[in-house]
Amino acid sequence: MINSTALDHLPASKDLAALQQQMANTHLRDLFAEDPNRFDRYSLEAAGLFLDYSKHLINDDVMASLVTLAEQANLAQARDAMFAGDKINYTEKRAVLHTALRSFGDAPVMVDGEDIMPGIRETRARMQAMTEQVHSGQWLGHTGKPIKHIVNIGIGGSYLGLKTAINAMTPYHVKGFEHHFVANIDPNELSEVLGKIDPETTLFIVASKSFGTLETLQNAQAARAWMIAQGCAEQDIRKHFMAISTNLKAIDQFGIAQENTLPLWDWVGGRYSLWSSIGLLISMVVGYDNFERLLKGAEAMDQHFCTAPLAENMPVIAGLLGVWYQNFMGAESHAVISYDYFLRDLPGHLQQVDMESNGKRTREDGSTVAYHTGSVIWGGTGTNDQHAYHQLLHQGTRLIPVDFIAPATTHNPIGEQHPWLYTNALAQSQAMMQGKTLEEVRDELTASGMDADQVERLAAHKVIPGNRPNSMIVPEKITPETTGALIAMYEHKVFVQGTIWQINPFDQWGVELGKVLGDRLIEKIRAKEETTDQDSSTNGLIRRFKQFNR
Ligand code: F6P
Numbered sequence: 001m002i003n004s005t006a007l008d009h010l011p012a013s014k015d016l017a018a019l020q021q022q023m024a025n026t027h028l029r030d031l032f033a034e035d036p037n038r039f040d041r042y043s044l045e046a047a048g049l050f051l052d053y054s055k056h057l058i059n060d061d062v063m064a065s066l067v068t069l070a071e072q073a074n075l076a077q078a079r080d081a082m083f084a085g086d087k088i089n090y091t092e093k094r095a096v097l098h099t100a101l102r103s104f105g106d107a108p109v110m111v112d113g114e115d116i117m118p119g120i121r122e123t124r125a126r127m128q129a130m131t132e133q134v135h136s137g138q139w140l141g142h143t144g145k146p147i148k149h150i151v152n153i154g155i156g157g158s159y160l161g162l163k164t165a166i167n168a169m170t171p172y173h174v175k176g177f178e179h180h181f182v183a184n185i186d187p188n189e190l191s192e193v194l195g196k197i198d199p200e201t202t203l204f205i206v207a208s209k210s211f212g213t214l215e216t217l218q219n220a221q222a223a224r225a226w227m228i229a230q231g232c233a234e235q236d237i238r239k240h241f242m243a244i245s246t247n248l249k250a251i252d253q254f255g256i257a258q259e260n261t262l263p264l265w266d267w268v269g270g271r272y273s274l275w276s277s278i279g280l281l282i283s284m285v286v287g288y289d290n291f292e293r294l295l296k297g298a299e300a301m302d303q304h305f306c307t308a309p310l311a312e313n314m315p316v317i318a319g320l321l322g323v324w325y326q327n328f329m330g331a332e333s334h335a336v337i338s339y340d341y342f343l344r345d346l347p348g349h350l351q352q353v354d355m356e357s358n359g360k361r362t363r364e365d366g367s368t369v370a371y372h373t374g375s376v377i378w379g380g381t382g383t384n385d386q387h388a389y390h391q392l393l394h395q396g397t398r399l400i401p402v403d404f405i406a407p408a409t410t411h412n413p414i415g416e417q418h419p420w421l422y423t424n425a426l427a428q429s430q431a432m433m434q435g436k437t438l439e440e441v442r443d444e445l446t447a448s449g450m451d452a453d454q455v456e457r458l459a460a461h462k463v464i465p466g467n468r469p470n471s472m473i474v475p476e477k478i479t480p481e482t483t484g485a486l487i488a489m490y491e492h493k494v495f496v497q498g499t500i501w502q503i504n505p506f507d508q509w510g511v512e513l514g515k516v517l518g519d520r521l522i523e524k525i526r527a528k529e530e531t532t533d534q535d536s537s538t539n540g541l542i543r544r545f546k547q548f549n550r
Pocket of ligand 1: 156157207208209210211212216271508511
């Protein structure tokens, strides 16, 4: 049974439950009226990001109790254990070291008695060399032409983070190349990409940590078959395929040349792998130097996370606010809305980072939690979304905390568009906080000349309760560094929450069952005989498929 205020393992949760009662009768408007310094009190800057969290349903007591909660959960020790390479992914007995991938310091990082940093540096150097070979035109396809199209075949963490970072860094794209993604097993997606590329000038990167993922393997096989059908000889296939995986044997069996292969390690989780060799496409699209700038932005956030006191630590504050709303205030989802077109893919990536990490219910000892864990992450881009779902944010019945991400400057200053864009983020944030009272609505309608009867009929509909918590995250500009810092901030936020909830954010057993059942059901779909041994729904749906696929 979920009792949402049952973080019983942490004594501070009692104080937070009491504070919830108090905050339930407080309006953000009043909190701002009482304290003119609220913005200064509840904002901070780290790694090029500025976070204003003053429009949250908090006061000093709430923040102090949340920090105590983090202390009681031994957050600092858990964080240090992660950075030190302890096997904190206990269900898979693995270290969690995506942070080492973006470390440029001299310190060794040990896994099983071995320093992993030399391997990381060597792989970065190979990524750089491969990128330069393609950019300089030295990498030639089977007819001797240089590469123009680069296609990433990968899904989940071998896709979403890359796409997010690449689109965020649009102004930094190297000219003369086109990149494409094939992720889904849906043949429409592959066919659309094949329709855009030229077999003589295309390089496919098969990115898969396991090299066992159905979608990726099927797409890679189909791309290979397409190349051959387009006139590429078997022995020339190596000129058009690169691969990245921990499973070098499987890459070899697929027929990709060893020199076109980059290694990956089991201490890199899929959804945390854009910083690794899986990020090769990023390097190909923005150039290796900008890829390194992305890593360094994330490294700056890592350093902040490791050194700032918990009460002044951006990912810790972001994580604790999430716990406050999820476990004490009754929120079920969290929206991330970016007021920058280049960040349009961030919510999709954060869905995997957050929901695949913290969508869990079991503690290390096998017991089930009695409180809510990972929230539903969703969102999109402003201002489009204002004309879609913001109505529900303002007047709906649910409490949905929002992160607005709004860079102060744009890469494309056109007229007054950027000031308007930023202003819109500001206005949404302010409207969610202050709302509009019945009195204000009545005054407004009366002043417009409406008669008293009409005012009374309409007024309630126009009331906006406000008191809707939201953060503003304001980087100066979306650069490789701020992109890295932003993604790393969210990764650590997820870690903070996983630690408090006592779950393992680094496995993903829940996605296995569907894969196993899929392997069984494809046999039923292929079979000539009617399926009768499944549940009636599955039997019926297989029948329906076969009706049109004889
Ligand atoms: O099915 C989930 C998952 O394992 C993700 O965690 C991962 O990012 C994705 O599949 C792709 O995995 P791979 O990189 O091994 O192909």
